[in-house]
Amino acid sequence: MSDTLEELQAFHWMMDMLQTVDVGIVVLDRQFKVKVWNGFMESHSGMLPSEVREKSLFSLFPDIAETWFAQKARPVFELKTRAFMTWEQRPYLFKFPNYRPITGNEQYMYQNITLSPLVSANGTVESISMMIYDVTDIAAGKKQLEAIQVTQSEALERQQSMS
Numbered sequence: 001m002s003d004t005l006e007e008l009q010a011f012h013w014m015m016d017m018l019q020t021v022d023v024g025i026v027v028l029d030r031q032f033k034v035k036v037w038n039g040f041m042e043s044h045s046g047m048l049p050s051e052v053r054e055k056s057l058f059s060l061f062p063d064i065a066e067t068w069f070a071q072k073a074r075p076v077f078e079l080k081t082r083a084f085m086t087w088e089q090r091p092y093l094f095k096f097p098n099y100r101p102i103t104g105n106e107q108y109m110y111q112n113i114t115l116s117p118l119v120s121a122n123g124t125v126e127s128i129s130m131m132i133y134d135v136t137d138i139a140a141g142k143k144q145l146e147a148i149q150v151t152q153s154e155a156l157e158r159q160q161s162m163s
Contacts, residue, residue, distance in 0.1 A: 024132030
């Protein structure tokens with residue numbers, strides 16, 4: 001097999017992985033226009049890549065506070081560092097329904113988000129990638145554990161006040 005054909009095959013595999021991985025992948029330019037929208041995002045938003053490409057993230061998702069998000073993204077563009085958003089800070093960025101309604105009690109998907117710089121060949125960052133992780137199971141488990149701890153603490157307080 002020629003080197004060119006092998007490189008083409010590797011590129012094809014990588015594109016297939018990006019589309020099928022169980023993580024949302026979105027690439028945004030400096031104006032926050034969508035450049036890449038993978039299968040996870042398509043599946044959970046109901047929007048095709050062709051529908052969102054070249055559109056502003058904020059016009060597609062008006063619930064996302066533009067000023068807040070721009071502040072989170074600024075160091076990614078300017079300092080070439082990653083930025084993180086966790087479900088404890090904000091339960092979700094994208095208001096996707098929980099797709100496990102039978103096993104979970106949460107209405108919406110809890111998300112952790114990583115923003116990463118995409119450095120071009122000339123060393124500048126003109127785009128960033130956003131990876132969206134579904135952490136609904138983790139969040140629900142932690143919330144249940146905290147509720148049990150509160151219940152046990154209250155029971156202990158009642159027991160101590162009776163003695």
